[in-house]
Structures are given as C-alpha cells and as structure tokens.
Amino acid sequence: MNSGEIALLALDLVGTFAFAINGAMTAIKYARVDIVGVLSLGMITALGGGFIRDILIDDLPPTTFQDWRYLLTAAVGSLIAFFVGSRLEKLSKSINALDAVGLSLFAVTGTLKGLAFGVGPVQAVILGVITAAGGGTIRDVLIQRIPAVLHTELYAIPAALAGILTVAIVRGGLPEIPWVVIAALICFVIRMVGIQFDLHAPKPKHVE
Amino acid sequence: MNSGEIALLALDLVGTFAFAINGAMTAIKYARVDIVGVLSLGMITALGGGFIRDILIDDLPPTTFQDWRYLLTAAVGSLIAFFVGSRLEKLSKSINALDAVGLSLFAVTGTLKGLAFGVGPVQAVILGVITAAGGGTIRDVLIQRIPAVLHTELYAIPAALAGILTVAIVRGGLPEIPWVVIAALICFVIRMVGIQFDLHAPKPKHVE
Amino acid sequence: MNSGEIALLALDLVGTFAFAINGAMTAIKYARVDIVGVLSLGMITALGGGFIRDILIDDLPPTTFQDWRYLLTAAVGSLIAFFVGSRLEKLSKSINALDAVGLSLFAVTGTLKGLAFGVGPVQAVILGVITAAGGGTIRDVLIQRIPAVLHTELYAIPAALAGILTVAIVRGGLPEIPWVVIAALICFVIRMVGIQFDLHAPKPKHVE
Numbered sequence: 001m002n003s004g005e006i007a008l009l010a011l012d013l014v015g016t017f018a019f020a021i022n023g024a025m026t027a028i029k030y031a032r033v034d035i036v037g038v039l040s041l042g043m044i045t046a047l048g049g050g051f052i053r054d055i056l057i058d059d060l061p062p063t064t065f066q067d068w069r070y071l072l073t074a075a076v077g078s079l080i081a082f083f084v085g086s087r088l089e090k091l092s093k094s095i096n097a098l099d100a101v102g103l104s105l106f107a108v109t110g111t112l113k114g115l116a117f118g119v120g121p122v123q124a125v126i127l128g129v130i131t132a133a134g135g136g137t138i139r140d141v142l143i144q145r146i147p148a149v150l151h152t153e154l155y156a157i158p159a160a161l162a163g164i165l166t167v168a169i170v171r172g173g174l175p176e177i178p179w180v181v182i183a184a185l186i187c188f189v190i191r192m193v194g195i196q197f198d199l200h201a202p203k204p205k206h207v208e
Numbered sequence: 209m210n211s212g213e214i215a216l217l218a219l220d221l222v223g224t225f226a227f228a229i230n231g232a233m234t235a236i237k238y239a240r241v242d243i244v245g246v247l248s249l250g251m252i253t254a255l256g257g258g259f260i261r262d263i264l265i266d267d268l269p270p271t272t273f274q275d276w277r278y279l280l281t282a283a284v285g286s287l288i289a290f291f292v293g294s295r296l297e298k299l300s301k302s303i304n305a306l307d308a309v310g311l312s313l314f315a316v317t318g319t320l321k322g323l324a325f326g327v328g329p330v331q332a333v334i335l336g337v338i339t340a341a342g343g344g345t346i347r348d349v350l351i352q353r354i355p356a357v358l359h360t361e362l363y364a365i366p367a368a369l370a371g372i373l374t375v376a377i378v379r380g381g382l383p384e385i386p387w388v389v390i391a392a393l394i395c396f397v398i399r400m401v402g403i404q405f406d407l408h409a410p411k412p413k414h415v416e
Numbered sequence: 417m418n419s420g421e422i423a424l425l426a427l428d429l430v431g432t433f434a435f436a437i438n439g440a441m442t443a444i445k446y447a448r449v450d451i452v453g454v455l456s457l458g459m460i461t462a463l464g465g466g467f468i469r470d471i472l473i474d475d476l477p478p479t480t481f482q483d484w485r486y487l488l489t490a491a492v493g494s495l496i497a498f499f500v501g502s503r504l505e506k507l508s509k510s511i512n513a514l515d516a517v518g519l520s521l522f523a524v525t526g527t528l529k530g531l532a533f534g535v536g537p538v539q540a541v542i543l544g545v546i547t548a549a550g551g552g553t554i555r556d557v558l559i560q561r562i563p564a565v566l567h568t569e570l571y572a573i574p575a576a577l578a579g580i581l582t583v584a585i586v587r588g589g590l591p592e593i594p595w596v597v598i599a600a601l602i603c604f605v606i607r608m609v610g611i612q613f614d615l616h617a618p619k620p621k622h623v624e
Contacts, residue, residue, distance in 0.1 A: 027566075034617040036573065037566030051472075056259075058268035060474035065539060086621050123273060137350070142553070144562050146352050150235075150245030157244065201242040204290050264467075266476035331481060345558070354560050358443075358453030365452065409450040412498050 004177045008109065011184075013073050015105040016064070018098030020046040020077025021088065023139050025095065028085045031143035035082055041139050042078025043071070046102075049134030053110050053127045057117040100191040104184035106132040107159035111166040112180065121167045128163030129156050154194035157201060162187035212385045216317065219392075221281050223313040224272070226306030228254040228285025229296065231347050233303065236293045239351035243290055249347050250286025251279070254310075257342030261318050261335045265325040308399040312392035314340040315367035319374040320388065329375045336371030337364050362402035365409060370395035420593045424525065427600075429489050431521040432480070434514030436462040436493025437504065439555050441511065444501045447559040451498055457555050458494025459487070462518075465550030469526050469543045473533040516607040520600035522548040523575035527582040528596065537583045544579030545572050570610035573617060578603035 001009070023045020024038045033041065047064045054062035064070035081088060088095065110131025114124035133149045133156055140147040149155045165183035169176065193199070209217070231253020232246045241249065255272045262270035272278035289296060296303065318339025322332035341357045341364055348355040357363045373391035377384065401407070417425070439461020440454045449457065463480045470478035480486035497504060504511065526547025530540035549565045549572055556563040565571045581599035585592065609615070 028620045031562055031567065032619065033562075033567045034619045036571075036617050038620055040566060040572075055263060055471060056269050056273060058266075058474075061472050061535060061539075065472060065542075066535065068536065068538065071538060071542075082620050119269060119274065120276060122276065122279060123269075126273075126279075141349055141557055142563060142566065144352065144560065146239055146241075147350060150248060150350065151239065151241045155244075156248075201244050203240065203242045204236045204246055205294050263471060264477050264481060266474075327477060327482065328484060330484065330487060331477075334481075334487075349557055352560065354447055354449075355558060358456060358558065359447065359449045363452075364456075409452050411448065411450045412444045412454055413502050 007177065009069075011105045011181075012109055013069060014098075015102035015109075016046045016070055016073045017077045018095070018102040019106075019135060020074040021081050022095050022099040022102070023136065024078040024081030025085060025088060025092075026136075027139065027143055028081065030145060033143070038082045039075065039078045041142060042081060043074040044142070045135040045139045046074035046077065047071075047135060048138040049106060049110070049131040049136075052134045053113065053131045056127065056130070057114060057119065059113075059117065096195055097192065100188050100195075103132045103155065103159055103191055104162055104187040107162040107187055108166050108180045108184045111163040112170070112176070115167065115170050121171070124167055125160055125163035128166065129159045132156075132159040152200060154190060154199050154201060158187040158190035158194070161190065215385065217277075219313045219389075220317055221277060222306075223310035223317075224254045224278055224281045225285045226303070226310040227314075227343060228282040229289050230303050230307040230310070231344065232286040232289030233293060233296060233300075234344075235347065235351055236289065238353060241351070246290045247283065247286045249350060250289060251282040252350070253343040253347045254282035254285065255279075255343060256346040257314060257318070257339040257344075260342045261321065261339045264335065264338070265322060265327065267321075267325065304403055305400065308396050308403075311340045311363065311367055311399055312370055312395040315370040315395055316374050316388045316392045319371040320378070320384070323375065323378050329379070332375055333368055333371035336374065337367045340364075340367040360408060362398060362407050362409060366395040366398035366402070369398065423593065425485075427521045427597075428525055429485060430514075431518035431525075432462045432486055432489045433493045434511070434518040435522075435551060436490040437497050438511050438515040438518070439552065440494040440497030441501060441504060441508075442552075443555065443559055444497065446561060449559070454498045455491065455494045457558060458497060459490040460558070461551040461555045462490035462493065463487075463551060464554040465522060465526070465547040465552075468550045469529065469547045472543065472546070473530060473535060475529075475533065512611055513608065516604050516611075519548045519571065519575055519607055520578055520603040523578040523603055524582050524596045524600045527579040528586070528592070531583065531586050537587065540583055541576055541579035544582065545575045548572075548575040568616060570606060570615050570617060574603040574606035574610070577606065 020042040024042030027033050027038055027041035047070060050064045051062045054060060107128040111124045111128030114127035137147040137149060162183045166180050169179045169183065228250040232250030235241050235246055235249035255278060258272045259270045262268060315336040319332045319336030322335035345355040345357055370391045374388050377387045377391065436458040440458030443449050443454055443457035463486060466480040467478045470476060523544040527540045527544030530543035553563040553565055578599045582596050585595045585599065
C-alpha cells in the first residue's frame with residue numbers, strides 16, 4: 001500500500017467506527033434490543049451500505065465482510081455503545097459529527113469504487129449515496145422506523161454532491177488526493193450546517 | 209435490436225414509468241417523505257424487483273441499474289409524482305391501470321429472463337412474480353406498511369399465472385411475440401377485474 | 417452422494433420444513449395475510465437465510481433456490497400451516513422444538529458452507545448465524561415486527577456457539593460426522609433450555 005491508500009483506509013475505518021457507534025446508539029435509544037441486537041444493528045449500520053454497493057457491482061464477498069479490520073472496528077464501536085451508551089449520550093454532538101465524517105467518507109469511497117468497477121457516472125454517484133446511507137436505512141427498517149434519509153434533514157443531498165464532485169475529479173484527471181478529501185469536506189460542512197440550522201429537503205404537497 | 213426486442217424494451221420502459229409514478233404516489237400518500245424519499249421510493253418501486261431477480265440469477269450489476277434508460281425513466285416518473293402529485297390523484301384509476309400494465313409486463317419479462325438464464329420452470333415463475341411485486345414490497349417495508357401483495361387484492365396470483373403461461377409458451381415452442389403479450393394481457397385483465405370487483409385471495413382461519 | 421451427505425441433506429430439509437411451518441404460523445398469528453402472504457412468508461422464513469449467505473459468498477443462484485427439493489419442502493410446510501394452522505397451534509411446543517432443530521442445523525450447515533467457500537473463521541460463524549436467523553428476520557420485517565432475534569430470548573447466541581464449535585471441528589481435523597451433529601445438539605439444548613426457563617440476553621441500560 002502506498003501512503004494514499006493507507007490514508008483512505010484509515011479514513012474508511014474512522015467512518016466505520018463512527019457509523020457503528022451511532023447505529024448502535026440509535027438502536028439502544030429507539031428499540032428495546034438486547035446485546036445481540038445492539039451488536040447486529042451497529043455492525044449493519046457500519047457495513048450494510050458497502051454490502052449493498054458490493055452486491056450491485058458484483059464484488060463478492062463484500063470487501064468489508066472479508067477484511068477483518070472492518071468487522072473488528074464495527075464490532076468494537078457497537079460494543080462501546082452497548083457498555084457505555086448512557087454516557088455517550090452526553091457526547092451526542094460529537095457523535096453527530098463523527099457520523100457526518102462517515103457519511104462524507106463513504107460517499108466518496110463508494111463513488112470511487114463504483115468508478116473503479118466501470119459503472120457510469122450517475123450510477124457511481126448512486127453507489128456513493130447507497131454506501132453512505134444504506135446501512136442506516138437497513139437499521140431503521142429493522143427497528144421499525146421510517147428511514148431518516150427518506151423524510152428528514154439533509155443527508156442524501158450532501159452525499160450525492162460529494163459523489164458528483166468525486167466523479168468530476170476523477171473524470172477531470174485531478175489528483176485524487178487531496179481533491180476527494182476536499183469533496184468529502186464539502187459534504188461534511190453541508191451536513192453539519194444542516195444539523196445546526198435544522199435544514200430539510202423540500203416535501204411534496206400532501207395528498208389524501 | 210430487432211423489432212421484437214424494441215417492442216419488449218418499450219413495454220418494459222412503460223412498466224417502469226408506471227411503477228415509478230405509482231410508487232412515488234404511494235410514498236407521498238402514506239408517509240411524510242421529502243424529495244429524496246419520493247425519488248428513492250419511486251425508483252425502488254420501479255427497479256427493485258428487477259434488482260432482486262438479477263441478484264438471484266447472478267446477472268450483476270443489474271441490467272436496469274446499468275442501463276441509463278431505466279434509471280432516467282424511473283427518475284422522471286418519480287419527479288412527476290413529486291411535482292404534480294396532487295393533480296395525479298384525480299387520475300388514480302389511470303394510474304392503477306398503468307400499474308397493472310407494469311405488473312403484467314414485469315411478470316412476463318422476469319420469467320423470460322429467468323428461463324434465458326437457465327433456471328427451472330418453477331423458479332422462472334417465482335422470478336417473474338419477484339420482478340413484478342418485489343419493488344413495491346421494498347417500498348412498503350421502507351414506509352412501514354405490510355406489503356400489499358401479502359394480504360390484499362389479487363396481485364401475485366395474476367402475475368404467477370402470466371409466468372406459468374410464459375413458461376408454457378417458451379417450452380411449447382410458440383413464437384414469443386405475440387404469445388407472451390397475450391399472457392401479459394390475461395394478467396392485466398384479471399388484475400383489473402380484481403380491482404373492479406374488489407376480489408381478494410383466501411385468508412387462513414385466524415389463530416390466537 | 418455418500419451416506420454423510422445424504423444425512424446432511426435430510427437434516428437440512430427437516431430444518432427447512434420446520435422453519436416453513438413456524439414462519440407461516442407466525443405470519444398467520446401476527447398479520448392478516450392471505451394465502452399469498454402465508455406461502456411467501458413461510459418460504460422466506462425457510463429459505464431467506466440461505467439466500468443472504470449465498471449472496472454474500474457469491475454462490476448464485478442460491479442453492480436452495482435452484483434445488484427443487486428445498487422449494488417444495490418449504491412450500492408444503494407453508495401450505496400445511498395455511499390449511500391446518502388452527503390445529504397446529506396446539507402443537508406449538510413441538511413446533512418450537514422443530515424450529516430449534518432448524519436453527520441448530522442451519523447454523524452448522526451455514527458455517528460449513530462458509531468455510532468451504534474459503535471465508536475466514538469469524539466470517540463463517542457470522543454466515544452460520546445469518547443462515548439460521550436471516551429468514552425469520554426478513555419475515556418479521558415484512559409483517560412489521562422488530563425481529564425477535566434482536567431483542568428477545570436466546571436465539572443468535574446458541575447459533576453462534578454452534579458455528580464456533582463447527583469451525584473448531586473443521587480446523588481441528590475432527591471427522592465432521594458425528595462431531596458437527598454434536599455441535600448442533602448443543603445449540604438445540606441451549607435453545608430449548610432458554611425457552612423452558614425464559615432466558616434472555618443482557619440488555620443495555622436504556623437511554624432517553
């Protein structure tokens with residue numbers, strides 16, 4: 001591995017860790033799950049999006065399933081939430097920030113992987129969004145909530161923007177490092193601004 | 209492409225469009241989703257069944273994911289529902305009919321694709337039903353409804369019948385066009401008669 | 417097939433049958449599904465876990481989809497539940513025992529299949545648990561319940577234990593038959609003891 005690959009791996013594992021903690025915390029907060037549930041839901045939040053991406057591009061078994069570092073990171077994050085969850089609650093702002101880090105990084109790395117597997121630019125952006133939002137979506141379905149990404153806050157939109165920028169960077173021949181990190185940063189800032197000012201995507205006029 | 213293939217593609221895109229509109233309308237009606245939700249749920253309704261079919265027969269990435277015409281058709285249908293949803297409501301009969309068109313066409317094309325990939329006749333029929341009903345099932349799960357196909361109306365049954373007829377046509381050596389169109393037509397008629405007369409599949413005696 | 421393979425196939429079909437009956441009964445009990453729903457949900461309970469496993473290890477189409485004996489066994493089990501469900505209710509203890517048989521066998525055969533496809537030991541255990549618990553999880557999601565495996569009773573834990581023992585048996589070079597049957601038996605006993613004494617996995621301290 002060269003230093004760029006190591007940097008991307010490190011960022012990916014940070015995102016995995018953030019998603020596992022956040023996913024497990026959400027499970028603890030909204031559903032009366034036991035340790036099996038916390039561990040499963042934390043790991044699904046962290047790894048599920050990448051699983052769907054890898055199924056769609058036929059890279060099976062999924063990378064994050066085969067690579068023990070992802071499994072271990074996701075399991076450790078989930079178990080931390082299980083054992084010290086009530087104290088983590090006070091850190092919810094930091095955890096939101098960590099989750100936004102995961103969102104940004106997964107959107108970028110998911111898009112990059114799609115491009116590397118030869119899908120078109122639109123498909124690559126969709127894969128980026130799926131990588132970023134897919135795990136949380138499966139978790140929400142399992143604990144009987146309408147997935148947050150479908151109805152509230154700015155979540156998929158900054159992820160899609162990061163994906164679009166990533167496609168432009170790769171197609172434009174810019175050096176991936178540092179440019180994709182800047183794309184992730186833009187996604188992160190929009191996400192955090194959205195949380196801070198409680199911004200939401202437009203809703204349709206409701207029909208009865 | 210010969211004229212038969214063009215005809216099948218055109219019909220498939222009509223089905224995709226109908227499912228996207230109907231899926232997005234259902235999402236708007238039953239859940240307070242935003243534009244991300246309407247777009248996602250419309251596209252999932254239109255494309256999700258084909259995704260499951262293609263995963264099961266290992267034709268990955270899924271055809272309707274790789275082919276931009278399907279993505280575009282599904283996105284346009286969903287956005288139409290988002291922007292003019294309240295007026296579409298008055299057209300609900302036409303939309304039901306369009307949905308029945310999608311059901312019939314997807315049941316036939318899904319079964320044909322299964323046979324083309326060498327699965328057995330029963331498996332091909334199952335794939336036809338999954339193609340036809342799978343997308344709506346995922347949508348219903350995401351918006352917290354028990355999937356309609358599992359408990360109400362005649363939906364899977366006409367689709368299965370179309371699949372069975374399609375298998376018989378292919379195995380019997382009849383020319384696919386016009387015969388599979390007739391199979392789709394039979395499915396369509398049963399579905400519409402079922403809606404008109406409020407027919408349902410039998411239910412089990414309830415146990416406590 | 418040698419006699420060991422025949423024995424494993426027979427056990428696998430027994431597990432499939434048990435899961436189909438139990439899955440269809442659960443569907444009848446908790447949701448007002450029709451015959452399409454009972455058949456679909458029974459078959460999904462019986463076959464869904466193996467489908468997820470086979471997708472993750474890229475053995476597509478899934479074995480239990482291609483092999484008509486699994487489809488037929490699952491369909492027959494589901495239809496028995498549909499037609500004589502109210503009488504089966506009196507046999508709920510026997511059905512619980514049958515379900516525990518399915519759990520134990522699927523945990524072992526799922527782990528064995530994972531190892532045969534070259535995944536690591538932790539991944540093989542995860543695949544065993546997914547094979548055992550995945551079908552019931554999809555069923556619960558479809559009928560709008562939080563999957564039992566995530567919040568109640570001892571279900572995944574004995575399955576994981578059977579998986580760990582199976583990995584140890586294979587890696588230790590012990591003869592698979594009779595040893596994996598003993599691993600399944602241990603899982604079965606723990607599951608039945610858990611039901612008898614109403615044992616549950618620990619829960620996190622609840623946070624608001």
